[in-house]
Amino acid sequence: MKLLNIIQIVIAVLLVIAITLQSRGGGLSSVFGGSGGVYQTKRGAEKFVFIATIVLAVLFFVISIWHIFI
DSSP: OHHHHHHHHHHHHHHHHHHHHHHHHHHHHHHTTOOTTSOOOOOHHHHHHHHHHHHHHHHHHHHHHHHHHO
């Protein structure tokens, strides 16, 4: 039971870091005059952080539901 809590806390911290990294990257383009209306594909590290955010969110959700039923 304690291990489940520790895993959930670690995933939550990693999820916060991943979301923060994404919000910083998107905000800087508008500061230097970049338009937000142009669609660009994600590449390299940005794509990795995006996919990692999705995986961490799903893991956090599954562990939270599992924690409720235990």
